[in-house]
Amino acid sequence: MPPRNARLTIDTAALVANWRRFARAGGAAACGAAVKADGYGVGARASAQALVAAGCRDLFVAHWHEVEALTGIDARIAVLHGVGADEMATALASPAVPVLATPAQVAAWKPTGRPCDVMVDTGLNRLGLSPGEALSGLLDGLQLDTLHSHLACAEIAGHPRNELQRARFANLAARIPARRHALANSGGIGLGPGYHFALTRPGIGLYGGGLAPDGGGLAAVVALSARILQLRTVVAGDSIGYGATFTAPHDLRIAVVALGYADGYVRSLSNAGAAFAGDARCPAVGRVSMDMAAFDVSAAPALSEGDFLDIDFDLAATAAASGRSEYELLTGLGARYARVYK
Numbered sequence: 522m523p524p525r526n527a528r529l530t531i532d533t534a535a536l537v538a539n540w541r542r543f544a545r546a547g548g549a550a551a552c553g554a555a556v557k558a559d560g561y562g563v564g565a566r567a568s569a570q571a572l573v574a575a576g577c578r579d580l581f582v583a584h585w586h587e588v589e590a591l592t593g594i595d596a597r598i599a600v601l602h603g604v605g606a607d608e609m610a611t612a613l614a615s616p617a618v619p620v621l622a623t624p625a626q627v628a629a630w631k632p633t634g635r636p637c638d639v640m641v642d643t644g645l646n647r648l649g650l651s652p653g654e655a656l657s658g659l660l661d662g663l664q665l666d667t668l669h670s671h672l673a674c675a676e677i678a679g680h681p682r683n684e685l686q687r688a689r690f691a692n693l694a695a696r697i698p699a700r701r702h703a704l705a706n707s708g709g710i711g712l713g714p715g716y717h718f719a720l721t722r723p724g725i726g727l728y729g730g731g732l733a734p735d736g737g738g739l740a741a742v743v744a745l746s747a748r749i750l751q752l753r754t755v756v757a758g759d760s761i762g763y764g765a766t767f768t769a770p771h772d773l774r775i776a777v778v779a780l781g782y783a784d785g786y787v788r789s790l791s792n793a794g795a796a797f798a799g800d801a802r803c804p805a806v807g808r809v810s811m812d813m814a815a816f817d818v819s820a821a822p823a824l825s826e827g828d829f830l831d832i833d834f835d836l837a838a839t840a841a842a843s844g845r846s847e848y849e850l851l852t853g854l855g856a857r858y859a860r861v862y863k
């Protein structure tokens with residue numbers, strides 16, 4: 522296998538520490554983990570293995586094909602998109618359960634007699650039965666394991682929609698018998714015990730994004746580095762990269778690294794991102810291209826061609842600098858990295 526020139530170093534101990542923080546904050550509720558979108562770009566299988574070893578028993582993916590990466594992992598897997606007509610055979614052959622989301626899905630699943638979860642929409646207006654549909658008798662005869670709903674504004678503490686959705690879901694939970702009820706994503710867990718029910722579904726926080734449920738920051742899980750393909754001197758007045766968006770104010774030492782927007786190093790980090798060489802901050806200069814980006818390493822004279830340069834991928838700072846959400850930054854990381862787990 523040829524070596525990879527861009528590397529994600531994934532700290533599974535930090536992942537587990539973050540999960541434990543959410544589990545503790547959730548009190549008596551079981552704490553699951555969303556590992557959809559290849560574990561938010563971090564790697565679904567390795568993430569799930571670490572979390573299950575720490576005691577996580579519930580994993581959430583969006584698609585049936587995402588179940589495959591979790592083969593052999595000892596946890597309950599729920600598929601959040603439910604099950605479409607052309608997915609019934611896959612679902613029936615799978616150890617995972619669907620989170621049924623429409624009346625048609627419920628009608629198709631009921632005759633199988635197999636266990637399932639159900640999503641009720643309490644105000645996000647995305648996926649799920651309406652409360653009226655859920656209370657209509659539609660669920661009678663279904664082997665309902667967990668009844669879910671999902672918050673629209675969980676990361677905005679004090680948003681009135683949170684209490685509205687909590688109250689609607691508590692009302693449904695009192696009237697719809699299920700083994701468990703579940704409402705909170707990462708942000709929801711921090712909203713307080715009224716949001717915890719029997720099971721929580723954190724995602725982003727496990728991977729280091731957003732805020733900790735008990736305040737403060739979360740442990741960084743992902744570190745990014747990329748190989749220096751070429752070091753060059755750019756003389757004062759010369760420009761760097763497509764569109765000549767950066768002009769050197771004085772002679773600069775530039776590192777051209779093997780990292781571009783095809784790797785999820787988004788174009789809006791052009792002239793906005795940074796790398797680090799030890800303590801020296803090395804600003805991104807010029808436009809990020811598909812496979813390369815340039816950094817001003819004038820402050821790091823010891824670097825050589827072939828070295829790996831550490832890229833600043835602090836999620837909050839990179840989100841602010843790029844205008845992308847932390848979710849987009851993580852899930853956009855792409856397939857070209859060596860993902861190294863430590």
Ligand SMILES: *Cc1c(COP(=O)(O)O)cnc(C)c1O
Nearest residue numbers: 555671706707708722723724725
């Ligand atoms: C993605 C997802 C989660 C996890 O949300 P985070 O904001 O990443 O914690 C939980 N529940 C559902 C239904 C989801 O789609």
